Amino acid sequence: MHINQNYLTSIKRLPLMSVLFAWGLISLLMGCSKDKEDASKPTTLTLVTSADYPPFEFMRSSQIVGLDIDVATAITQELGLLLHVQDMNFSGLIPALTTGRADFAMAGLTVTPERAQNVEFSDVYFQPALAILAREDAPITNIAALAGKRIGAQLGSTMEQFAKEQATQMQGITLTSLNRNPDLVQELKVGRLDAVLLEAAQASAFAQVSPDLVFSILPKAIAGYAIAFPKDSPWVPKFNEAIARLRAEGKLQAIETEWLTVEKEPLHD
Ligand code: ARG
Numbered sequence: 001m002h003i004n005q006n007y008l009t010s011i012k013r014l015p016l017m018s019v020l021f022a023w024g025l026i027s028l029l030m031g032c033s034k035d036k037e038d039a040s041k042p043t044t045l046t047l048v049t050s051a052d053y054p055p056f057e058f059m060r061s062s063q064i065v066g067l068d069i070d071v072a073t074a075i076t077q078e079l080g081l082l083l084h085v086q087d088m089n090f091s092g093l094i095p096a097l098t099t100g101r102a103d104f105a106m107a108g109l110t111v112t113p114e115r116a117q118n119v120e121f122s123d124v125y126f127q128p129a130l131a132i133l134a135r136e137d138a139p140i141t142n143i144a145a146l147a148g149k150r151i152g153a154q155l156g157s158t159m160e161q162f163a164k165e166q167a168t169q170m171q172g173i174t175l176t177s178l179n180r181n182p183d184l185v186q187e188l189k190v191g192r193l194d195a196v197l198l199e200a201a202q203a204s205a206f207a208q209v210s211p212d213l214v215f216s217i218l219p220k221a222i223a224g225y226a227i228a229f230p231k232d233s234p235w236v237p238k239f240n241e242a243i244a245r246l247r248a249e250g251k252l253q254a255i256e257t258e259w260l261t262v263e264k265e266p267l268h269d
Contacts, residue, residue: 050090091156124224131203152184
């Protein structure tokens with residue numbers, strides 16, 4: 001009987017082939033069931049923020065609320081995702097992204113070339129202005145008037161960077177950098193600081209609840225706020241599309257109007 005050599009080899013290969021086939025089938029089925037599971041359960045993204053920055057993010061009735069949180073909610077809803085918000089110190093936000101402990105950060109985060117080396121930024125969703133918050137009895141209305149003053153700025157922020165630059169150019173500036181902005185505002189109120197550098201909408205929010213404080217907006221162009229992601233995050237293009245849609249539908253503007261006009265309730269607990 002003539003046995004085809006090829007046939008023999010294929011019989012010998014059979015056990016291995018069936019194992020491979022079975023393995024393929026199992027992984028295919030597992031893949032399918034995983035897909036089914038994914039389809040019924042939306043992906044949850046973790047947003048890290050620093051809830052000390054009204055009206056962008058702050059605590060109200062033990063909840064993190066604000067413009068950034070509403071924008072994040074609108075974007076994730078648009079993309080069919082669930083959102084988990086986690087609070088931390090501002091200086092910990094970028095490390096949380098680079099170590100993969102969060103999917104994105106929103107915290108009135110200014111795009112800077114230094115940060116862009118470590119994280120991926122979305123398109124800009126808000127254009128801020130820089131302001132000086134001071135006591136009503138000792139207002140500071142321009143950059144030159146910062147000479148000889150005790151200035152406060154948030155640790156790791158672009159305001160701190162700006163204050164450091166001023167300190168190299170002007171006489172007698174002392175800089176205090178703290179983790180939380182409400183603590184800086186408190187230092188200002190009790191007279192241990194003369195000025196706190198903040199974003200204008202935020203300075204206005206603080207001044208609104210503390211009539212003993214006044215603010216001046218500086219005529220200095222500053223970079224916009226964007227969402228930060230770990231490098232090579234697959235979410236960046238999707239978020240950019242969602243930002244563009246929300247802007248076109250007027251939803252971004254509606255969120256801004258809601259948070260940037262009247263702050264009727266207390267800024268934090
Ligand atoms: N825009 C400034 C920066 O990016 C300050 C942001 C502070 N944000 C906050 N949630 N505390 O450095």
